[in-house]
Amino acid sequence: MIMKRQEGYVYLGKEFAGRVKKRAAVLFACLLVVPAVLVVLMFIAPGFWEVFLILALAAIAADGIFVLAHGLRYASRFCFAVMPATLRIRRGLCCRKLCIVRYADVNRVRVKRYFRKKNVDSGVQEYSGAGKSALRFLSESDAVYDVRLYCGSGKYDLKYLSQASAAAVLSYFEDGNDERIFARGE
Amino acid sequence: MTNASLQEGNRVFYLSRHRVIYFTLGVFLLTAFVAFWAANMVLGRLWEITWAEISAILCLAVGVSVIFYFVFKLKEVKPTVAVTESGLIFKKGKKVGNVRFADIASVRENGGLLGRISKTRRIEIETHLGTFAIYLAASDVSAFFEKIPVEGRESRREEARVILPKREKYICFLSYFVQLTILFALAIAVSFPAVAALLGDFSESRYYLFALLAIYGIALLAGEGRYLYIAARFAKYSVRIEKDRFTICYGKITATEHNLFFDSILAFRVHRTPIDRLFGLYRVSAESAQKAKGISDNNYFPFLLRKEAAEAIVYAVMPERPAGEFIRAEKKIAAALLESTLWFVLASIIMGIFLTPWMLLLLVLPIVSVLPVCRNAGYILGEDIALFRYGMLEENILLVRYRDIKSLTGTKNITASRFGISALDVTVGQYTRFFSVGYVKDADFSELTEKLEKKVDKDC
Numbered sequence: 139m140i141m142k143r144q145e146g147y148v149y150l151g152k153e154f155a156g157r158v159k160k161r162a163a164v165l166f167a168c169l170l171v172v173p174a175v176l177v178v179l180m181f182i183a184p185g186f187w188e189v190f191l192i193l194a195l196a197a198i199a200a201d202g203i204f205v206l207a208h209g210l211r212y213a214s215r216f217c218f219a220v221m222p223a224t225l226r227i228r229r230g231l232c233c234r235k236l237c238i239v240r241y242a243d244v245n246r247v248r249v250k251r252y253f254r255k256k257n258v259d260s261g262v263q264e265y266s267g268a269g270k271s272a273l274r275f276l277s278e279s280d281a282v283y284d285v286r287l288y289c290g291s292g293k294y295d296l297k298y299l300s301q302a303s304a305a306a307v308l309s310y311f312e313d314g315n316d317e318r319i320f321a322r323g324e
Numbered sequence: 325m326t327n328a329s330l331q332e333g334n335r336v337f338y339l340s341r342h343r344v345i346y347f348t349l350g351v352f353l354l355t356a357f358v359a360f361w362a363a364n365m366v367l368g369r370l371w372e373i374t375w376a377e378i379s380a381i382l383c384l385a386v387g388v389s390v391i392f393y394f395v396f397k398l399k400e401v402k403p404t405v406a407v408t409e410s411g412l413i414f415k416k417g418k419k420v421g422n423v424r425f426a427d428i429a430s431v432r433e434n435g436g437l438l439g440r441i442s443k444t445r446r447i448e449i450e451t452h453l454g455t456f457a458i459y460l461a462a463s464d465v466s467a468f469f470e471k472i473p474v475e476g477r478e479s480r481r482e483e484a485r486v487i488l489p490k491r492e493k494y495i496c497f498l499s500y501f502v503q504l505t506i507l508f509a510l511a512i513a514v515s516f517p518a519v520a521a522l523l524g525d526f527s528e529s530r531y532y533l534f535a536l537l538a539i540y541g542i543a544l545l546a547g548e549g550r551y552l553y554i555a556a557r558f559a560k561y562s563v564r565i566e567k568d569r570f571t572i573c574y575g576k577i578t579a580t581e582h583n584l585f586f587d588s589i590l591a592f593r594v595h596r597t598p599i600d601r602l603f604g605l606y607r608v609s610a611e612s613a614q615k616a617k618g619i620s621d622n623n624y625f626p627f628l629l630r631k632e633a634a635e636a637i638v639y640a641v642m643p644e645r646p647a648g649e650f651i652r653a654e655k656k657i658a659a660a661l662l663e664s665t666l667w668f669v670l671a672s673i674i675m676g677i678f679l680t681p682w683m684l685l686l687l688v689l690p691i692v693s694v695l696p697v698c699r700n701a702g703y704i705l706g707e708d709i710a711l712f713r714y715g716m717l718e719e720n721i722l723l724v725r726y727r728d729i730k731s732l733t734g735t736k737n738i739t740a741s742r743f744g745i746s747a748l749d750v751t752v753g754q755y756t757r758f759f760s761v762g763y764v765k766d767a768d769f770s771e772l773t774e775k776l777e778k779k780v781d782k783d784c
Binding site for chain 1: 674731733734736737738746753773
């Protein structure tokens with residue numbers, strides 16, 4: 139089922155959505171070790187097979203819901219919109235959640251930048267801030283930003299923002315918008 | 325001796341002489357202690373000290389203390405605080421600090437036993453950056469407080485209404501006892517049959533009962549003990565409602581006075597248990613922007629109050645009462661809440677199938693918890709103030725101005741989406757928690773979000 143996109147909201151880019159889905163699938167597969175161990179224990183200690191069965195089912199359910207489904211939903215559902223006085227963030231796993239945060243509620247902003255830089259002498263491509271396989275689709279002029287907002291109501295992560303999106307978000311915070319964050323690295 | 329003088333139109337206060345007294349006392353005790361042990365080690369015996377030796381030690385301690393006193397007085401850099409038109413200026417030697425009146429959230433006086441002996445008072449000044457204390461001579465305190473600018477100071481005393489909780493404040497003991505007993509009775513009723521069935525023997529399962537009763541006893545003692553502590557700590561408690569603040573006084577041995585400014589109050593939460601409702605009593609909690617040391621938001625008004633006293637407190641700050649009836653949607657809310665308990669229901673059914681059918685008694689819990697929540701649910705959206713009623717064991721009423729709401733979160737599960745309602749969480753400030761105020765209609769949620777879009781021209 140294709141989810142209807144909200145008007146005026148910024149969603150994850152196609153490449154980054156794919157990355158989030160891939161990570162969720164890999165993590166889900168890795169965590170299947172836990173129910174596998176419990177199934178083995180069912181045969182080792184058959185006297186408590188019901189308990190191990192219930193725990194294995196619970197572990198699979200938790201893995202499926204909190205890792206796989208969360209990752210898949212996050213990739214397609216997470217979005218935000220910058221309004222004149224508030225920031226609106228949509229997210230949610232089994233439910234839809236809309237958070238409306240006043241800029242005055244933001245106490246601190248942390249910005250991380252990821253970009254690709256070329257080592258001139260050796261011609262080797264390097265990626266600052268992330269693994270090589272992660273952001274290989276970035277061109278030399280691209281950078282992506284992770285903005286974390288620390289608010290009285292909690293933390294909000296805006297991930298994989300383009301420079302324009304990051305600038306739009308940061309422009310609403312007095313004294314917090316240091317243009318140097320958008321300058322290219324050395 | 326008072327050492328306040330006029331200087332260029334500002335009033336300067338010398339921070340108290342108590343420091344030299346306390347330091348001198350400390351030096352005396354330290355000298356006596358060191359001299360005592362030195363004498364014992366030199367003489368080679370312990371606890372067989374003669375009166376002559378004790379006198380020598382005391383004379384030595386007194387002599388050192390006197391020398392210290394004079395040296396300290398000579399070398400001491402007297403710190404001062406000057407009250408200007410715009411704020412306070414603190415000076416100690418070359419260090420100067422400025423605090424604007426606009427940044428001061430509260431000023432309170434604390435007079436401990438030692439303070440009364442040395443005729444000094446501890447004044448705590450709370451700002452947005454933190455709280456710090458100064459010590460003034462007792463005779464300077466009223467002059468200092470008079471210099472802190474407040475509107476309408478002259479008529480303040482005449483308009484002040486005083487609230488003195490009386491014997492109704494002790495109903496909290498009964499209220500807590502009844503609530504806890506009902507909770508534990510329910511816990512035993514739904515869990516004990518299953519435990520007995522699993523263990524297969526009543527004599528074995530009675531230990532489970534004893535364990536629950538032990539937990540009940542501890543919880544009861546802890547809860548009632550807490551109320552006893554509050555009653556002792558807040559002895560001689562009174563609230564004076566001024567034009568722009570609450571002046572809260574309490575304490576028998578250590579008299580404390582807090583000023584809770586109306587400007588710093590972000591929301592009120594009025595709550596009562598069924599027993600409180602029986603006696604017509606309310607408990608008021610103020611969610612404030614100031615985080616005072618030694619007193620939390622719940623303890624500004626720590627006692628149960630009669631309806632008129634609670635109303636006087638709340639409406640002194642928020643006179644704009646939202647009009648109209650509560651908006652309610654009980655059936656829709658019940659359905660949405662039951663969906664949120666689905667995981668618990670499934671777990672109970674699975675355990676009932678695999679372990680023992682008595683586990684199905686756990687299904688009583690979602691039903692018992694949803695009914696009072698639906699009964700208490702409701703809200704009114706006024707012109708400037710929103711009023712939310714919610715709660716399960718307690719009826720809570722949250723009053724909050726739109727301009728003080730910092731964030732809203734609306735959550736919809738499948739049933740809530742179908743019925744057009746959202747579960748609402750409200751946050752009012754950095755140090756306050758969020759309030760889960762129950763379900764609101766989508767149209768009203770949109771109205772609330774529109775109100776948040778209005779810019780707030782306010783110094784933060």
